[in-house]
Amino acid sequence: MALTPPPKGAMYLFDYATPPLPPGSYRIHSETDVTVDAKPHALDHDNYFDVVGPRFNLPPTDVSGVFPPRNGHGPYQDALAQVAIKRRTLPWERPIDAGAPHPIGEPGDGLGLGPDYPTPWVALLLFEEGEYSLMQGVPLENVVPKAIFQQLGSPSNILCDALEADLSLVKSIMPSKEELQLLSHVRWVNKDDRELSVEGSDGWFAIVMTNRVPSPNAKCRACLVSVEQRTDLVKADPPPSAPPPADVVVHIEEIAQRDAGFMEVQVSRLQETSQQRGSSRLTGIVPAKARLVLLHSWQFVCEGNGTFFDLMQGLDVGMIGKLALAGRPPLTDTSHLPIDLHDRGGSEETALYRGPLVPFVLARDPLGPYHSADQARRATPETGVEDISYAAAFEVGRLLAAADARLAQELMRWRRQAYRQSARLDMIAAVQIALALPPGISIPQLSYEPISPIAATGAATLLVKGSGPIADRYGMTVASRTPGLNPQNVSTAWGLTIQDANVILGVKTPGTLGIEVPPVARTPRANTTLDAVLKDQASLARLGMVRDRKIQNAAIKLGGSK
Amino acid sequence: MRSAWITSQQALQARLNTPQQIDPSAPEAEMPPYMESFLAHLRLLIGVPFDYLVPDARLLPDESIRFFYIDPSWTDRLVDGAISVGKIGSREQAHHQAQHPSVTKQLDVTTRGVRDLQRGAISFLDLRASPRAVSDPVVTGFLLRSGAVSGWAHMDVRAYNKVLPNNYDPAALPAGARQLPLLRLERLSPGVLIALFEGIPAMVVCEEPHHGIQFGVHEHNGKFSVFRRNPGAVAIGGQIDVPVRQSNPRVLALAELRRTLKKDNALAAQTGSASFAIELLNLPFRQRFAGTGGNVRYTGTGEFVYVTKVAGNVADMNLQEAVKGIFKP
Numbered sequence: 001m002a003l004t005p006p007p008k009g010a011m012y013l014f015d016y017a018t019p020p021l022p023p024g025s026y027r028i029h030s031e032t033d034v035t036v037d038a039k040p041h042a043l044d045h046d047n048y049f050d051v052v053g054p055r056f057n058l059p060p061t062d063v064s065g066v067f068p069p070r071n072g073h074g075p076y077q078d079a080l081a082q083v084a085i086k087r088r089t090l091p092w093e094r095p096i097d098a099g100a101p102h103p104i105g106e107p108g109d110g111l112g113l114g115p116d117y118p119t120p121w122v123a124l125l126l127f128e129e130g131e132y133s134l135m136q137g138v139p140l141e142n143v144v145p146k147a148i149f150q151q152l153g154s155p156s157n158i159l160c161d162a163l164e165a166d167l168s169l170v171k172s173i174m175p176s177k178e179e180l181q182l183l184s185h186v187r188w189v190n191k192d193d194r195e196l197s198v199e200g201s202d203g204w205f206a207i208v209m210t211n212r213v214p215s216p217n218a219k220c221r222a223c224l225v226s227v228e229q230r231t232d233l234v235k236a237d238p239p240p241s242a243p244p245p246a247d248v249v250v251h252i253e254e255i256a257q258r259d260a261g262f263m264e265v266q267v268s269r270l271q272e273t274s275q276q277r278g279s280s281r282l283t284g285i286v287p288a289k290a291r292l293v294l295l296h297s298w299q300f301v302c303e304g305n306g307t308f309f310d311l312m313q314g315l316d317v318g319m320i321g322k323l324a325l326a327g328r329p330p331l332t333d334t335s336h337l338p339i340d341l342h343d344r345g346g347s348e349e350t351a352l353y354r355g356p357l358v359p360f361v362l363a364r365d366p367l368g369p370y371h372s373a374d375q376a377r378r379a380t381p382e383t384g385v386e387d388i389s390y391a392a393a394f395e396v397g398r399l400l401a402a403a404d405a406r407l408a409q410e411l412m413r414w415r416r417q418a419y420r421q422s423a424r425l426d427m428i429a430a431v432q433i434a435l436a437l438p439p440g441i442s443i444p445q446l447s448y449e450p451i452s453p454i455a456a457t458g459a460a461t462l463l464v465k466g467s468g469p470i471a472d473r474y475g476m477t478v479a480s481r482t483p484g485l486n487p488q489n490v491s492t493a494w495g496l497t498i499q500d501a502n503v504i505l506g507v508k509t510p511g512t513l514g515i516e517v518p519p520v521a522r523t524p525r526a527n528t529t530l531d532a533v534l535k536d537q538a539s540l541a542r543l544g545m546v547r548d549r550k551i552q553n554a555a556i557k558l559g560g561s562k
Numbered sequence: 563m564r565s566a567w568i569t570s571q572q573a574l575q576a577r578l579n580t581p582q583q584i585d586p587s588a589p590e591a592e593m594p595p596y597m598e599s600f601l602a603h604l605r606l607l608i609g610v611p612f613d614y615l616v617p618d619a620r621l622l623p624d625e626s627i628r629f630f631y632i633d634p635s636w637t638d639r640l641v642d643g644a645i646s647v648g649k650i651g652s653r654e655q656a657h658h659q660a661q662h663p664s665v666t667k668q669l670d671v672t673t674r675g676v677r678d679l680q681r682g683a684i685s686f687l688d689l690r691a692s693p694r695a696v697s698d699p700v701v702t703g704f705l706l707r708s709g710a711v712s713g714w715a716h717m718d719v720r721a722y723n724k725v726l727p728n729n730y731d732p733a734a735l736p737a738g739a740r741q742l743p744l745l746r747l748e749r750l751s752p753g754v755l756i757a758l759f760e761g762i763p764a765m766v767v768c769e770e771p772h773h774g775i776q777f778g779v780h781e782h783n784g785k786f787s788v789f790r791r792n793p794g795a796v797a798i799g800g801q802i803d804v805p806v807r808q809s810n811p812r813v814l815a816l817a818e819l820r821r822t823l824k825k826d827n828a829l830a831a832q833t834g835s836a837s838f839a840i841e842l843l844n845l846p847f848r849q850r851f852a853g854t855g856g857n858v859r860y861t862g863t864g865e866f867v868y869v870t871k872v873a874g875n876v877a878d879m880n881l882q883e884a885v886k887g888i889f890k891p
Contacts, residue, residue, distance in 0.1 A: 397643025
């Protein structure tokens with residue numbers, strides 16, 4: 001099964017990504033075993049090379065994203081800070097403890113991680129304002145204890161950034177080895193996803209998160225530190241985890257760091273007495289400090305009252321009109337609110353107002369449009385109290401529109417256009433009546449089509465229709481429609497029989513009034529091919545004859561002979 | 563001088579007798595773009611002072627959400643008022659009288675595209691060329707006054723005409739088909755959010771914004787907990803208390819938490835930091851509001867659900883092989 005990149009909106013999580021070759025100095029030893037003339041010629045050769053990776057400094061470009069956002073303000077008190085590193089193998093590139101490569105092993109309860117599970121050498125620690133101090137450009141030997149400096153290989157001339165905090169605090173928040181293993185993983189995200197995506201990234205990120213939850217309303221700094229060889233700080237087993245009252249425990253721990261042996265005997269007594277003694281007795285103790293190599297850090301501020309969950313669950317839910325205290329304000333059952341105002345006469349009046357937000361479906365008022373606010377004033381039928389809701393709506397609409405100079409202009413243009421259009425329509429209607437235009441054309445059609453071609457077409461159509469059939473050259477059909485040529489009229493007027501009138505007027509006698517000759521109908525012909533035409537010798541001969549006659553006629557007309 | 567075809571008096575009379583002389587579909591019924599856009603915004607109460615929406619602060623106390631229907635007569639009057647600017651005589655009145663039905667009809671359609679206009683997703687002329695269909699004339703919505711508005715300004719708001727199961731996927735059917743069009747979603751002030759929907763919702767959902775996948779725990783009454791998740795990272799109900807260090811109560815005892823998780827067989831197999839991270843996911847929450855049914859007296863709170871999907875699981879043997887393939891040099 002080939003693993004394809006994650007689909008859009010998805011990501012793959014991996015436990016770790018170890019580099020094929022950890023950083024360090026390497027020697028390539030090449031050796032040949034050549035025998036010439038039974039004499040071995042050993043050709044040995046050594047080459048040296050270094051694999052380098054970030055160690056005491058981390059380029060900011062390797063950090064592709066942090067959460068909570070850098071300098072962000074927000075309710076992060078339930079979030080675990082995390083940093084995304086573009087170099088996916090970075091947390092597993094160095095051993096945390098050179099002496100014991102896999103020091104964890106399978107813990108006694110069989111519930112731990114496997115013995116081959118690598119331990120990262122970086123940790124993300126969260127400090128609150130005042131708990132730490134940062135130092136820049138410190139020689140490495142001033143940061144780590146001497147023993148650890150030697151274990152690191154005593155690298156010379158290394159300047160790095162450092163973090164200094166109380167030793168007790170560092171110990172209380174420093175993850176144990178197994179926790180370090182759990183706090184780092186690799187993420188493969190879809191590159192189309194905006195999430196963490198950085199230009200030039202391949203979608204792979206190493207994620208390191210912290211184990212400390214920020215306090216509400218605290219200014220925090222998340223620090224990515226190197227714990228390479230820091231066996232003095234990173235313990236195999238985490239400190240005990242039962243949650244007793246917090247204030248007592250903190251003080252015990254502070255003293256304990258001063259004198260570990262003292263703690264053994266004093267813990268029980270302190271627990272008994274610290275309630276009465278209070279914390280004032282403990283001031284003046286200067287706690288021991290711990291320094292760590294700082295690779296990257298950023299700040300954020302926890303603020304805001306509660307989480308999204310708490311806020312949304314605490315909401316007071318209801319339809320509009322639901323009141324915390326019944327009768328305050330005194331809403332009517334129709335959700336109207338009585339408000340006091342001065343009427344036009346100056347006297348005090350109570351009117352009802354209801355905004356556009358109502359707790360029930362309302363039908364639309366069909367009596368529109370309203371031209372003034374007064375038109376929209378209503379009186380309630382039961383009490384006679386005035387309802388100014390819609391009048392207020394009208395007025396606020398008017399004020400909003402009047403405040404917008406461009407809208408007033410656009411309104412004027414809208415009207416002017418309509419007036420012009422209206423005048424045009426009236427003109428067309430009048431023209432139509434005056435010219436007796438054909439009724440087939442609708443007024444809206446005329447209103448936005450050029451009127452003169454339509455009028456011309458209409459007139460032409462009328463003329464054509466009135467001219468009768470084309471074969472009636474003398475217009476006799478039209479003439480026969482005159483009353484004097486109507487046999488019925490003639491018979492009535494002169495007291496003749498209809499037959500006599502017909503005879504006199506020559507009706508139905510061919511040739512008398514001319515005949516209506518219908519236009520020659522086109523002979524329907526089937527589609528044919530050129531071959532079929534060529535085979536029809538008789539037709540071709542006839543065509544040739546016609547052609548010859550035409551040529552002859554033309555020749556004669558031109559005065560020549562054939 | 564030749565007399566006019568028609569006197570203005572006759573014209574006015576004709577307008578008043580037969581108001582709708584212009585077909586609403588005819589081009590001359592169109593309003594100028596700016597005016598149409600302005601009135602459509604007004605229809606969704608954009609720009610209307612807050613005091614007109616909520617005349618008494620007690621109608622929308624702190625930390626409350628109020629659902630409502632929009633009174634269509636009220637917004638019609640708003641538009642009437644806006645059009646009344648520059649209405650100086652009976653000619654303008656007659657004009658408005660004639661245009662009113664087509665204006666109303668046109669604005670009903672245009673309001674459906676106002677949100678796209680507000681977001682700058684479409685130009686007005688494009689919107690006019692491809693108008694949105696009006697699926698439901700009823701406009702509903704809610705006002706939310708809460709610290710959640712200022713803290714999570716970009717929360718997702720969706721409304722559905724059917725109550726969907728807890729773990730529904732908003733991108734897939736049937737949720738997609740059940741979603742009501744969002745007409746407006748805007749903050750009126752840093753702490754007040756207004757949302758308007760087309761149609762009557764049966765369920766409204768407010769979702770924490772998805773700013774990437776983060777890790778965290780749920781803090782309640784000073785105790786930390788995580789949700790139980792099965793191998794598919796789907797929350798299966800119930801929470802697990804997170805142990806903390808004795809020396810610092812805000813430092814989580816993660817190794818011990820992992821042992822607790824490992825003992826719970828319903829959860830993802832704890833193979834390492836990746837499966838452990840799944841349990842610590844701080845997924846966006848989704849607040850559901852359902853069942854108001856227009857009842858003013860409704861006082862129930864919604865319920866919270868949390869959903870996620872994982873693309874693959876490390877416990878899957880095939881996937882493990884594939885992963886090994888990737889990391890081979």
